Amino acid sequence: MVTIEVAPGVRLESLTTGSGTPVTVFAHGLAGGIADTRPLGGAVAGSRVFFQFRGHGASTAPAGAWTYQDLADDLRGVADATGATRAVGVSLGAGALCRLLAAEPTRFDRIVLFLPAVLDEPRPAAARTRLGGLLRAIASADRDAVAAEVATEVPAELRGTSAARAFITLRTTALLGSGLGASLAGLPDQTAVDSAEPLKAVTAEALVIGCRGDTLHPAETAERVADLLPRATLHVYDEPHPLWRHRHDLRERISTFLNS
Structure with missing residues (x-):
C-alpha cells in the first residue's frame, strides 16, 4: 500500500498490481474499498490501480460532508499520479467518474461504469x-x-x-x-453531475453495466448513461446483486472489454 496526496490534507490509500501499460484505475462504491474492486480487475492487463476514496479505510481528508466534485478530484488525482488511461467506477465511483468526464471528456481511452446510481436528476x-x-x-x-x-x-x-x-x-x-x-449527510439529495449534456462529448469507449430490481441502482440510470455516451455498450443483468450472483461473468465481461 502507498499513499497518494491528491490535494492539501487529502491522502488516499492505494495499491497497484500488475505492471506496464495500459494503467487502469478502479473507483469503489459507498463504504467499499480496495477489497471490493480487486475482484473486478484480476484479469485486466497492464497495471491496475486500486484506491480508497477520502473517508474510507486509511484515506484522509479535511472534516465535513463531501460532494461528487470532491470524489471526482480524488479520482483525477490518483489517475494523474499513476498515468492511468482507463477507469472503472462502481456505484459511487461511477458517479465520480461521470463527474470527472463531464469536465474532462477526453481524459480516458476506455471506461467501465458498473451500477451507476445517479446522474443529473434526484434519486427516486x-x-x-x-x-x-x-x-x-x-x-x-x-x-x-x-x-x-x-x-x-x-x-x-x-x-x-x-x-x-x-x-x-x-x-x-x-x-x-x-x-x-457525517460525510454522507447530503448524499441522498446530491446528483453526480449538474448537467448530463457534457457526457455527449466523451471520447472514451465505454461499457455500462446495470441490473434490474435494485432500488439504489435503477436500470434506467445505466440505460440513460449509455444513451448519452457516444461510444457505449450497455449490459443489464435481469436480476439484482450481479457481484454476488454473476461474479465470473462480470469479471470476464469487464476484462474482455478492457483488454480488447
Whole structure:
C-alpha cells in the first residue's frame, strides 16, 4: 500500500498490481474499498490501480460532508499520479467518474461504469428512503441497525454464508468508523453531475453495466448513461446483486472489454 496526496490534507490509500501499460484505475462504491474492486480487475492487463476514496479505510481528508466534485478530484488525482488511461467506477465511483468526464471528456481511452446510481436528476423516492434509513442507522451508532441495512446488499439466500457474514461485518465497521456518517449527510439529495449534456462529448469507449430490481441502482440510470455516451455498450443483468450472483461473468465481461 502507498499513499497518494491528491490535494492539501487529502491522502488516499492505494495499491497497484500488475505492471506496464495500459494503467487502469478502479473507483469503489459507498463504504467499499480496495477489497471490493480487486475482484473486478484480476484479469485486466497492464497495471491496475486500486484506491480508497477520502473517508474510507486509511484515506484522509479535511472534516465535513463531501460532494461528487470532491470524489471526482480524488479520482483525477490518483489517475494523474499513476498515468492511468482507463477507469472503472462502481456505484459511487461511477458517479465520480461521470463527474470527472463531464469536465474532462477526453481524459480516458476506455471506461467501465458498473451500477451507476445517479446522474443529473434526484434519486427516486425509494432510493432516497433506502439511503435515509442507512444514514439514520449510522447516526444512531446502532451496529445491529447498520448491519441490517447492509445485509440488503446481499441476496437473501446467501446472507447466511461465511462470505456474506464477512462482507456485512466489514461494511458495517466501515460505515461506523472514520466519521464516514457525517460525510454522507447530503448524499441522498446530491446528483453526480449538474448537467448530463457534457457526457455527449466523451471520447472514451465505454461499457455500462446495470441490473434490474435494485432500488439504489435503477436500470434506467445505466440505460440513460449509455444513451448519452457516444461510444457505449450497455449490459443489464435481469436480476439484482450481479457481484454476488454473476461474479465470473462480470469479471470476464469487464476484462474482455478492457483488454480488447
